[in-house]
Amino acid sequence: MKTIEWTNGKVRIIDQTKLPHKLVFVTISTLQQMVKAIKTMQIRGAPAIGVAAAFGMVLGAADLRKTAKKLLDSRPTAVNLKWAVERMQNIANAGKGFSPSQLKELLLKEALLMAEEDVLTNKKMGWYGAKVVKRGMRILTVCNAGALATVDYGTALGVIRAAHEQGKKIHVYSAETRPRLQGGKLTTWELQRSRIPFTMITDNMIGHFMQKGEIDLVVTGADRIARNGDSANKIGTYAAAVLAKAHGIPFYIAAPVSTIDFNIKTGKQIVIEERSPEEVLQVGKERIAPQGTKVKNPAFDVTPAKYIKGIITEKGIFKPGNLEMLGT
Amino acid sequence: MKTIEWTNGKVRIIDQTKLPHKLVFVTISTLQQMVKAIKTMQIRGAPAIGVAAAFGMVLGAADLRKTAKKLLDSRPTAVNLKWAVERMQNIANAGKGFSPSQLKELLLKEALLMAEEDVLTNKKMGWYGAKVVKRGMRILTVCNAGALATVDYGTALGVIRAAHEQGKKIHVYSAETRPRLQGGKLTTWELQRSRIPFTMITDNMIGHFMQKGEIDLVVTGADRIARNGDSANKIGTYAAAVLAKAHGIPFYIAAPVSTIDFNIKTGKQIVIEERSPEEVLQVGKERIAPQGTKVKNPAFDVTPAKYIKGIITEKGIFKPGNLEMLGT
Numbered sequence: 001m002k003t004i005e006w007t008n009g010k011v012r013i014i015d016q017t018k019l020p021h022k023l024v025f026v027t028i029s030t031l032q033q034m035v036k037a038i039k040t041m042q043i044r045g046a047p048a049i050g051v052a053a054a055f056g057m058v059l060g061a062a063d064l065r066k067t068a069k070k071l072l073d074s075r076p077t078a079v080n081l082k083w084a085v086e087r088m089q090n091i092a093n094a095g096k097g098f099s100p101s102q103l104k105e106l107l108l109k110e111a112l113l114m115a116e117e118d119v120l121t122n123k124k125m126g127w128y129g130a131k132v133v134k135r136g137m138r139i140l141t142v143c144n145a146g147a148l149a150t151v152d153y154g155t156a157l158g159v160i161r162a163a164h165e166q167g168k169k170i171h172v173y174s175a176e177t178r179p180r181l182q183g184g185k186l187t188t189w190e191l192q193r194s195r196i197p198f199t200m201i202t203d204n205m206i207g208h209f210m211q212k213g214e215i216d217l218v219v220t221g222a223d224r225i226a227r228n229g230d231s232a233n234k235i236g237t238y239a240a241a242v243l244a245k246a247h248g249i250p251f252y253i254a255a256p257v258s259t260i261d262f263n264i265k266t267g268k269q270i271v272i273e274e275r276s277p278e279e280v281l282q283v284g285k286e287r288i289a290p291q292g293t294k295v296k297n298p299a300f301d302v303t304p305a306k307y308i309k310g311i312i313t314e315k316g317i318f319k320p321g322n323l324e325m326l327g328t
Numbered sequence: 329m330k331t332i333e334w335t336n337g338k339v340r341i342i343d344q345t346k347l348p349h350k351l352v353f354v355t356i357s358t359l360q361q362m363v364k365a366i367k368t369m370q371i372r373g374a375p376a377i378g379v380a381a382a383f384g385m386v387l388g389a390a391d392l393r394k395t396a397k398k399l400l401d402s403r404p405t406a407v408n409l410k411w412a413v414e415r416m417q418n419i420a421n422a423g424k425g426f427s428p429s430q431l432k433e434l435l436l437k438e439a440l441l442m443a444e445e446d447v448l449t450n451k452k453m454g455w456y457g458a459k460v461v462k463r464g465m466r467i468l469t470v471c472n473a474g475a476l477a478t479v480d481y482g483t484a485l486g487v488i489r490a491a492h493e494q495g496k497k498i499h500v501y502s503a504e505t506r507p508r509l510q511g512g513k514l515t516t517w518e519l520q521r522s523r524i525p526f527t528m529i530t531d532n533m534i535g536h537f538m539q540k541g542e543i544d545l546v547v548t549g550a551d552r553i554a555r556n557g558d559s560a561n562k563i564g565t566y567a568a569a570v571l572a573k574a575h576g577i578p579f580y581i582a583a584p585v586s587t588i589d590f591n592i593k594t595g596k597q598i599v600i601e602e603r604s605p606e607e608v609l610q611v612g613k614e615r616i617a618p619q620g621t622k623v624k625n626p627a628f629d630v631t632p633a634k635y636i637k638g639i640i641t642e643k644g645i646f647k648p649g650n651l652e653m654l655g656t
Contacts, residue, residue: 020618142532176608176616178506178530184616192618200616200623202506202608204470204531204564208629211566236532238539242574243567280504280530284614288504288512288528290348290520295528301536 003048003148004055006112011055015042016148020189031060031067038074038081041180045149046223046259047118050080054111057088061104064092076271077232077300079224079261084114115151121256122153124314129159129219129254132310132317133168137216140173140206140244143234144186145221145254155254156219157190159312164196172198173215175206177234179279179297203236210247218244219312222255227327229305229320230267231255235298241307253303254312262327267302275299331376331476332383334440339383343370344476348517359388359395366402366409369508373477374551374587375446378408382439385416389432392420404599405560405628407552407589412442443479449584450481452642457487457547457582460638460645461496465544468501468534468572471562472514473549473582483582484547485518487640492524500526501543503534505562507607507625531564538575546572547640550583555655557633557648558595559583563626569635581631582640590655595630603627 004013011028017040018024026042028034034056037043043052053071060067068085075081088107095106133139139160143149146157154161163170172191176184184200191198201209209215218240222231231237231253244251264270280295281288289295305320315326332341339356345368346352354370356362362384365371371380381399388395396413403409416435423434461467467488471477474485482489491498500519504512512528519526529537537543546568550559559565559581572579592598608623609616617623633648643654 021615175532176506178504178532181616188617188621192620198622200608200621202531202563204503204506204567205624205626205629207567207570208563208626209624211629235530235536239532239535239567239571242535242571246570246574280528283611283616286612286614287349288509288611289516292520293516293528294526296533296537298533298536301533301539 002152004043004051004115004151006055006108011059013037013043014148016044016186017042020185029059031056031070034059035070035074045144046078046080046221047150047155047256048148049075049078050084050258051111051115051118051151053081053084054088054114057085058104058107058111061107062100064089075273077223077273080258083258087114118151119153121314122150122155122158125155125254125256125312126153126158126162128317129252129312130162130166132250132252133159133163133170133217135168136170137168138171138173138214140175140215140218140240141187142175142183142220142236142240143177144182146187146190148186148190149221155221155256157187159219159254160196161194164194170196172196173209174198174200175203175236175240176200177236178203182234206240207243210243210249215249218249218251219254222253222259223300224270225253225255225260225311225323226264226267226270227262227323228266229308229311229323230302231308232267232270232272232300232302235301238301238303241303245307250309251307252310252312253308257313257315257326260323260326267304270302272301273299330480332371332379332443332479334383334436339387341365341371342476344372344514345370348513357387359384359398362387363398363402373472374406374408374549375478375483375584376476377403377406378412378586379439379443379446379479381409381412382416382442385413386432386435386439389435390428392417403601405551405601408586411586415442446479447481449642450478450483450486453483453582453584453640454481454486454490456645457580457640458490458494460578460580461487461491461498461545463496464498465496466499466501466542468503468543468546468568469515470503470511470548470564470568471505472510474515474518476514476518477549483549483584485515487547487582488524489522492522498524500524501537502526502528503531503564503568504528505564506531510562534568535571538571538577543577546577546579547582550581550587551628552598553581553583553588553639553651554592554595554598555590555651556594557636557639557651558630559636560595560598560600560628560630563629566629566631569631573635578637579635580638580640581636585641585643585654588651588654595632598630600629601627
């Protein structure tokens with residue numbers, strides 16, 4: 001089962017806002033619908049929204065400049081979106097002189113290739129990443145960097161999945177990841193389906209379980225990685241990395257090379273998306289704070305390279321300082 | 329308005345499970361009701377449940393041994409409960425030979441005194457604590473160590489209140505404090521009523537805002553402090569302290585001397601209450617994780633003394649290593 005798939009001339013996605021309670025598929029047939037699905041996080045996760053943007057370019061092939069702009073504006077932090085749009089633009093340029101239907105066909109082929117590549121990329125990442133997982137390790141992950149955040153298999157959860165498939169008897173701690181609870185709703189759902197043993201904890205328990213010696217390894221995804229290895233990922237990742245360092249626990253990022261933004265030198269240049277206050281003020285129908293409460297809602301934070309032991313990619317595991325090797 | 333008050337031969341408390349949406353008072357006339365109110369956290373906060381236990385001893389004066397046991401079993405971590413029960417037992421011993429009604433009268437006087445002392449204690453604590461608050465500081469607190477956690481005024485929030493009353497133009501960051509969201513529901517409610525400017529954040533944003541230089545000081549309450557200064561407080565406090573250290577931000581505990589357990593040498597001896605999984609799995613009526621999800625729910629963690637710059641008490645501010653001075 002894929003998070004995103006091209007079927008009968010349309011895009012079918014899992015509506016991630018309905019999980020874990022209901023598995024609902026949504027069919028997307030216009031660019032506008034795709035932009036909305038990305039903004040409302042029906043589809044989310046850096047690699048997944050990269051592929052979503054590629055299909056978005058197919059749906060909006062009639063005016064690629066306008067389409068590209070709309071997609072790029074939908075969410076600012078994950079660089080995969082930009083990467084996908086640019087790759088599609090390059091293909092369009094190569095197809096200059098094609099009829100509209102030929103061009104659309106060309107774009108669709110590229111988008112389908114990107115979707116296929118994504119799965120393969122994750123499996124390679126899993127294979128490399130599993131090398132750092134020792135038998136019996138208890139692994140913390142935050143947010144969801146699983147099959148749902150990609151086309152299938154996952155990045156950080158792909159590493160976990162590979163280690164599990166190798167019979168390493170791992171146990172996962174899934175931090176619930178407020179405000180949108182992707183760790184509590186999506187990662188738990190995936191782990192349960194894959195029969196990988198796990199415990200869900202609230203985000204503020206991470207320090208405590210590290211202190212008690214119950215976490216051996218941290219692996220998370222990333223939404224954008226700067227050339228120096230500074231990595232933007234879901235809010236809370238930075239705190240988990242600092243806590244890991246304080247407890248001598250190795251902290252890894254798992255992300256495809258497409259998540260590395262070779263145009264920026266450090267994490268300081270990464271734009272952090274600020275999302276709606278409602279996400280913080282409300283859990284489902286349950287209102288938390290009193291009326292008039294002011295909140296902040298940065299969706300991501302930046303973990304400086306010095307906290308990252310390695311970045312697991314489909315081309316191997318790299319020290320954050322060695323990413324330049326990939327950028328040629 | 330007091331969190332807990334003796335009125336017409338009964339105890340009146342604010343039902344904290346209904347805040348911030350409704351201000352509901354509950355009248356407690358039996359020991360059993362008091363034990364239930366403590367267990368379900370209708371009343372909570374170390375100093376408040378100390379006073380609740382004192383009133384509980386009055387309500388259960390007919391069989392003090394049994395009453396003491398029931399109260400002590402209601403919640404294990406906060407030592408104020410034990411402190412209050414023992415203080416009441418000492419009074420009962422002093423009143424040997426009294427008639428049941430005389431004994432009850434004696435116990436009531438002591439409980440009322442403890443409730444009054446609590447307010448005074450908090451105000452003194454606020455006065456001492458405000459000295460470490462500089463003009464314009466942005467102060468992080470977790471959970472609720474406010475008027476609601478005491479009889480009135482608060483411990484950590486008492487310090488914040490005092491600094492605000494002194495016109496120091498402070499701004500508070502209130503971490504929502506999963507699973508029960510005391511920071512999001514109770515601290516916000518108190519700050520709003522007192523017109524103290526604040527921003528609510530999710531627990532996993534603490535590191536990010538420290539990294540951005542937006543937090544200057546951390547003050548929290550405590551539920552039990554060991555002789556060496558190790559302090560148990562609401563889950564997440566330890567992580568906040570480690571993060572504060574990593575960012576060079578001073579971290580203070582504000583708690584009355586009654587929170588210091590001179591019988592234990594270090595925090596390792598503190599029993600951490602494990603509460604119901606439902607608190608983690610559910611926010612109000614909103615279910616988070618899929619059926620069958622295993623969770624952990626330690627209600628507290630222990631912050632080692634080395635992370636604590638000072639412990640603010642009603643007798644002054646002490647370095648964690650100097651608490652012995654108070655234990656004589």
